[in-house]
Amino acid sequence: xxxxxxxxxxxxLFIDKELDVDDMNEIHQILLHDKIxxxxxxxxxxxxxxxxxxxxEVPVSRYEKGMHKRxxxxxxxxxAASVILLIGVFLGWGSYQYSPxxxxxxxxxxxxxxxxxxxxxxxxxRNFVLHIDSGDVKIVNAALNEADHLLATYxxxxxPMKLDIVTNKTGINILRPDVSPYIERxxxxxxxxxxxxxxxxxxxxxxxxxxxxxxxFMPGVNTDKSARDLIPDRLKDGWVYIKA
Amino acid sequence: xxxxxxxxxxxxxxxxxxxxxxxxYRIAYSWxxxxxLADDLAQEAxxxxxxxxxxxxxxxxxDTWLYRILFNCWQxxxxxxxxxxxxxxxxxxGQTEHVDSYQQSQIVRRVRSxxxxxxxxxxxxxxxxDFAGFSYAEIAEIIDVPIGTVMSRLYRARQALKQQLLDFGxxxxxxxxxxxxK
Numbered sequence: 498x499x500x501x502x503x504x505x506x507x508x509x510l511f512i513d514k515e516l517d518v519d520d521m522n523e524i525h526q527i528l529l530h531d532k533i534x535x536x537x538x539x540x541x542x543x544x545x546x547x548x549x550x551x552x553x554e555v556p557v558s559r560y561e562k563g564m565h566k567r568x569x570x571x572x573x574x575x576x577a578a579s580v581i582l583l584i585g586v587f588l589g590w591g592s593y594q595y596s597p598x599x600x601x602x603x604x605x606x607x608x609x610x611x612x613x614x615x616x617x618x619x620x621x622x623r624n625f626v627l628h629i630d631s632g633d634v635k636i637v638n639a640a641l642n643e644a645d646h647l648l649a650t651y652x653x654x655x656x657p658m659k660l661d662i663v664t665n666k667t668g669i670n671i672l673r674p675d676v677s678p679y680i681e682r683x684x685x686x687x688x689x690x691x692x693x694x695x696x697x698x699x700x701x702x703x704x705x706x707x708x709x710x711x712x713x714f715m716p717g718v719n720t721d722k723s724a725r726d727l728i729p730d731r732l733k734d735g736w737v738y739i740k741a
Numbered sequence: 742x743x744x745x746x747x748x749x750x751x752x753x754x755x756x757x758x759x760x761x762x763x764x765x766y767r768i769a770y771s772w773x774x775x776x777x778l779a780d781d782l783a784q785e786a787x788x789x790x791x792x793x794x795x796x797x798x799x800x801x802x803x804d805t806w807l808y809r810i811l812f813n814c815w816q817x818x819x820x821x822x823x824x825x826x827x828x829x830x831x832x833x834x835g836q837t838e839h840v841d842s843y844q845q846s847q848i849v850r851r852v853r854s855x856x857x858x859x860x861x862x863x864x865x866x867x868x869x870x871d872f873a874g875f876s877y878a879e880i881a882e883i884i885d886v887p888i889g890t891v892m893s894r895l896y897r898a899r900q901a902l903k904q905q906l907l908d909f910g911x912x913x914x915x916x917x918x919x920x921x922x923k
Contacts, residue, residue: 506896513870513895515877544902548871551852556776558766558783 503527503534505541512541623651623658624736628728629668631741637671637679640741644686651691658691661731665697665724668741669704672696672714680715687717697724757803758790764873765811771868772815774857782818786811808873809883812865819861855905859898866891867898 503524510516511524528535625647629640644660651658662683664672671677672694686692696718705712714720732738765786770779789810790797797806856864869880870891877895881888 505900506892509896509899510892513877515892540903541899544899544906545871547848547852547906548856548867548902549874551849551856552767552771552868552872554849555767555770555779558763558776558780 505537508534508538508541512538512545623656624661624731624734625658625739626661626663626728626731626736627739627741628724629662629664629671629741630666630724632667632670636741637668640739641679641682641686643739643741644692648686648689648691652689660692661695661727661736662692663695663697663724663727663731665700669696669700669712669714672718673712674715675713677715684715694718695722695724695727696720697722697727699723699725754794754797754800755791757800758787758807761804761807762787765807768808768868768873769811769815771856771872772861772865773818774853778818782811782814785814789814805875805879805882808869808875809885812883815865852902852906855902858905859901863894863898863901866894867902870895 507516507520508524511521514521516524524534528538627640627644629637631637640662644662647658647660671679672683674680677683683694687694694715694717696712696714698720700723701712701720728738762783766779766783769782769786770776773779773782786807790807793810797803856867859867865884866880869875869883870877875883877888877891880891884891
């Protein structure tokens with residue numbers, strides 16, 4: 498099927514995951530080789546993300562004024578990072594790096610789950626930051642599936658890549674041998690040297706305080722940075738951000 | 742005992758409604774771009790939801806049900822005021838929390854302005870989809886139109902927004918990025 502046969506109406510259905518599995522897979526396959534179609538998909542996705550972003554911050558309602566608490570620093574930082582992302586979207590749609598499996602972890606509740614930052618992307622090295630802020634089985638499994646898929650895709654294509662898995666909040670638990678069922682899987686994933694693991698320093702401190710014990714992580718986990726510092730740095734450097 | 746259970750269930754349901762108030766307010770704001778009106782609409786929707794809680798058959802559909810009430814409140818408002826009501830966009834922008842950087846406010850202003858230029862029927866659908874995250878089927882349920890109409894409206898809304906935002910995508914954003922680097 499050529500690009501011209503795929504209407505924007507159908508692409509809308511595609512980005513909203515409203516097509517059936519066969520149709521989704523068909524477009525996924527075409528996207529791997531069709532730059533023009535990738536640009537069209539990226540444009541539609543960018544519009545969708547911008548609409549979500551436009552109302553992520555609204556005037557505080559009268560009702561909330563008396564009880565409203567300021568959002569967390571992480572959230573504010575994420576908003577700022579997202580702005581950088583969106584600028585990247587507009588500056589470089591043409592170099593959008595499409596991940597065929599990205600849809601599997603996109604949750605419509607968040608405004609910025611998956612946007613590529615093309616502003617300064619290195620066309621030789623593909624860099625991804627996978628952000629996991631939940632220990633929910635469904636979310637973690639989807640995120641790890643996405644990581645496996647990315648690694649396999651770039652390994653098969655013999656392309657260099659880096660993948661940072663950044664965990665915070667309850668997401669840090671997936672890296673704890675005493676509570677996580679994912680340790681062996683993550684070990685295998687990190688074995689080829691393309692994956693770097695991070696547990697948010699702030700989340701560790703919070704968990705340690707709540708549980709009254711030191712939080713122990715699997716070997717190789719970096720614990721010296723907070724997600725709020727790390728993720729914006731990666732985005733500024735042109736990494737592709739994937740939010741689980 | 743049954744009475745106690747019913748009261749607990751009713752209390753629980755009220756808590757469910759209340760926990761969604763912020764989201765209701767936000768989506769109402771995306772439609773009307775008026776904080777006070779959005780507040781009233783969200784409050785009215787919660788009030789009606791509590792009053793008509795018995796008609797909620799399946800708690801699993803609470804979001805769709807609640808947003809449908811909100812949408813009906815909005816439609817009632819439009820009917821009373823007339824479709825040609827003019828909204829003053831972002832007149833209370835100064836109260837917006839966190840949208841404090843030049844870059845953010847510029848993008849937000851531009852996107853909201855583009856959304857505001859859409860016909861209301863398109864604005865409602867695109868915000869329910871792209872901001873609230875509802876599926877096509879859920880949107881069809883909320884605004885009570887066939888799913889094909891949702892698809893069509895969403896397509897037209899995104900095409901219009903793409904065109905407007907594409908024009909914005911070069912010089913102004915490059916300028917913003919440079920400002921940020923400085």
